[in-house]
Amino acid sequence: MINHRNIKEALLIRRVEETFLQLFSKGRLNGTVHTCVGQEFSAVAFAGQLKKSDFIFSNHRCHGHYLSFTKDCYGLIAELMGKKTGTSGGVGSSQHLCNNNFFSNGIQGGIVPVAAGYALANKLQKNGNIGVVFIGDGTLGEGVLYETMNIISKWDIPLMIVCENNFYAQSTPQHVNLSGDILKRAEAFDIKTFKSNTWDVENIIKNAEQSIDYVRTSGKPCFHLVDTYRLNAHSKGDDDRDAEEIQKYRDKDFLIQFEKGDKETYAKYLVQINEKIDSVLSQVENDTELSINEYYSEIKDSETSDWSDVKYEDKRQVDLINQFFIDMMSKDEKTVFLGEDILSPYGGAFKVAKNLSFKYPERVFSTPISEGALAGISNGLALAGFKPYAEIMFGDFVTLVMDQIINHASKFHHMYNGKALCPVVLRTPMGGKRGYGPTHSQTMDKFLVGIDNITTVALNALINPIELYTAIHSEKHPVIVIENKVDYGRKSSSLRLKNFNIQRNAEKYPVIKISPYSSNPDITIVTYGGNAAWIIENLNKLIIETDRIPEVIVLTKIHPVDYTEIIRSVQNTKELYFVEEGSKYNGIGSEVIAGVVEKATFSIKAKRIGALPVPIPAVKSLEEIVLPGIDTLIQAIINK
Amino acid sequence: MTILQKITVPHESVNDQYLTVITLCFKSGDIVKKNDIILELETSKTLLTVEAQADGFISYFCDKGDEVAVNDLIAQITDEPYLHEELLVTTHENDKKSEIKSEKRTDVETIFSIKAMEIIAKEGIKKELFNEFDFVTETVVLDYLNPGRQRQKEKNEIASQHSPKGSARNDIFQNDEKISITKLSNAKKREIEYLSSVQEAGLVSTIYIDVNLGSFFELVNPQLEYFKESILPVVIYESSRLLLKYPLLNAFYANGEIAVYNNVNIGVAIDIDDGLKVVKIHSTNDLGLNSIENKLMELVEKYQDRKLETVDLIDVTFTITDLSSNGAYFFTPLINKNNSAILGIANSNDHTNNVILSLSFDHRVTEGKVATNFLFELKERLISYSLHKRDHDIRKVVCYKCMKPLNDDLGEIGFIKVVNAQGLDKFICDTCLFYH
């Protein structure tokens, strides 16, 4: 027996989506819509049977999942019509919905590790909640899916992957891009599998319930394959499928059959549903749209702030960072540490996690070599209110997490109109001068700045990392932390200078100012991160050889850059040198100099100093030439 | 303690914003009496003395040689002796910076740039002089050597923002071995400052002199191959020798310094239908009259064939422009870039055998007296050519007996050269010789 509540819910989904298509053809919807007409019972079976405290991550075809889980018809319609009252304020529209524990995103596969992280948060809290992540069969082509399946199985994460197999990926039929067997994929990871279809409604509802129970009671993941068919185009009008094939599935469609079998009940339900939709539509009509001020606010430069002498520490940077984590994990139970090879006694490639897994085994996760999943899981933990610190073993590997940084962490907050916070922290040791060669020495910083809503902090040898990490810990939005491999072994106490005042301002991510004791400086050097130490160590040499007296500004926050102090210094010297270890083209220096030029009311001379644009060679003699050092800087100043 | 007298720099003339301290008559802490002269200042025009108006203890806030600005407090007289150091900290302009620094550090060492060390070695300055500094660069040393430099530099910077001329210095100094640098005196700098406000574009004066050539050409023409009836080759020849004696006319002004050329390369302005060019006669003072003439001819031909090369046009140290053949009788030549003077040659308007020489010179480098002396000496030399024709100036030939000048002698014989009783060569008229 099929509960008529389920039939009404499926019909509501279908009518809402048909309404969207009508509105779209009338030009009332902006953008695109992917409808699940024909697939509704997958939504009803899974989303409809979860508890409110469970969660759902969905993809581009998410309206059904949303309605079944949240019952929020108004928020969905308003969202697609671009209204402020929409569930994502009209920012997200069709593919980017958020309502309590419901999230959808338009990146195929990317949501799977995020869902795993969210599920891991449930597991850590032992609250008995589980989650479902919906993917299409086309998404079986995404690598991060398999990274995540490996991990959820290994770590016993209570997450169900529902694969809605409609035999097409956009326009491509399955035989073109899928090899092997779908369920065997999951089985290979030792993940329990289930199989249903949307035509045997009674069965899918029962199966869904069973699989939900399985996950909840076992605390383990499962993979549920749902054969189904979408009766409409992929989005709108893009349908090249055989009409006969479509008709075959129309004939199998439960709602069409139900209408034929029980016209009266169907008509009654239809009227109720149409009335509901009409009444929502007539209200939504009058709703307003989000204003730019509600959506975006400009980041301002600091006012002049107090300056104080830098405090020197007689401890190595790496030990201070380690100390921060040891302390913070005890203070804040929401702190989670993830990374590759971080279990003690090894404690990570650079020993930042030393002893951490001994002390907090339940919150230190050594991941497989799966940077994408590592970052995605961290994002999910963060969305669920944890403070995850994800370590990317070498800075060079951040390329593998860019999707999680840019399409997930960066976007969540704004695209869900402020409903979600993702305070993830991604840390990575960066830079060369250790002879690790091309793929373990590059400075990738320029790829990690300018990302919306993400603060990028670069540690340096002058500021105690405990102070910086304490500030980072309280951030509500994502932070990328660039640590420097060479600085790990440095102590700030070794960087005292006789003839300079080394001061920092009172900002959360302080700007450091290294000014000649009494002379008026005639050039400004701006830098950050690992460069600070070697510049400081060689300042006297620089003056002796160049005949120029510098003021050095060290930024700890390289995005967004606080220009106040740079402008002050350059206003005096009119000559700016920006030093970075990455290659200078399109680099941090390019950005900072452009920013200074935009803000300055005077003209300046400027020069970028960075690595040569070649992969970093391992051989020492060449590495020294390719990476900027004091001689590069001196030559740049002399030849300005 | 009461301050009995505050001595500030007087505003003597609108033109003098800076004065130089010439003498400090006492030491700080000395007792002075009313009407004692306590210090002397130099303005652009005169020396100024400052007298004590009361008996008391003197404190100086300046040093001998300092450039002090109008209204600066430079000394004071008090009724009790005062610790000089204390006063310095609170009033000396250069120490203001150290007031701002909260904590005074003692471990600061002085670091010298290589360039700074080179100058220190060259000038034989003591490094210890810079003990107060954290870093000593070339600028610091140059500012020490020439305290006015900083202000001048700032002024130049301001000036260069308003006119594109300010950028000359770099290309000028590229060829350092060709020049040697002399510092401008403080008085000269004041003069520049003074004249700048009047005519910012250039501080140029011209002096004119009339030269009667007499029978100049009768003697010179036979020696000339191409430029007969032209005074130009001789003027070039003589000027090139004279310039060795007047180096400031063979020089130029650059950014507060005078660059004097070590060589004399006279440039001659030519303008025959193809635009004005100044062609160079290299090392003119080493060439004889004929070599000069040949070189000039070669350059004129190159000019006409449009074959002049860059080497023919650069490094001119002094310029001569001859407009006499163009019929000009009076003009003011304009000084070329990187020169301090230019000599003009024109006809006099009375169609006699006279020429007018004009010398325009850069006030920032030299002065009227020098230019006038140069012109007079040049004139003397030119005249001497015509005198060569006669062995003696007849006005100066006098009979040693009756003192009658040869000029007045109406007889046909003229005077007779004799040796007098003292063994000296003398002249005697026929009257005295034959009738007395």
Ligand SMILES: Cc1ncc(C[n+]2csc(CCOP(=O)(O)OP(=O)(O)O)c2C)c(N)n1
């Ligand atoms: C990473 C990524 N690649 C490509 C796309 C473009 N795209 C959107 S939907 C889609 C097809 C997805 O097929 P499937 O996973 O089977 O889901 P279905 O559309 O069939 O529900 C594609 C390729 C995307 N959104 N994200």
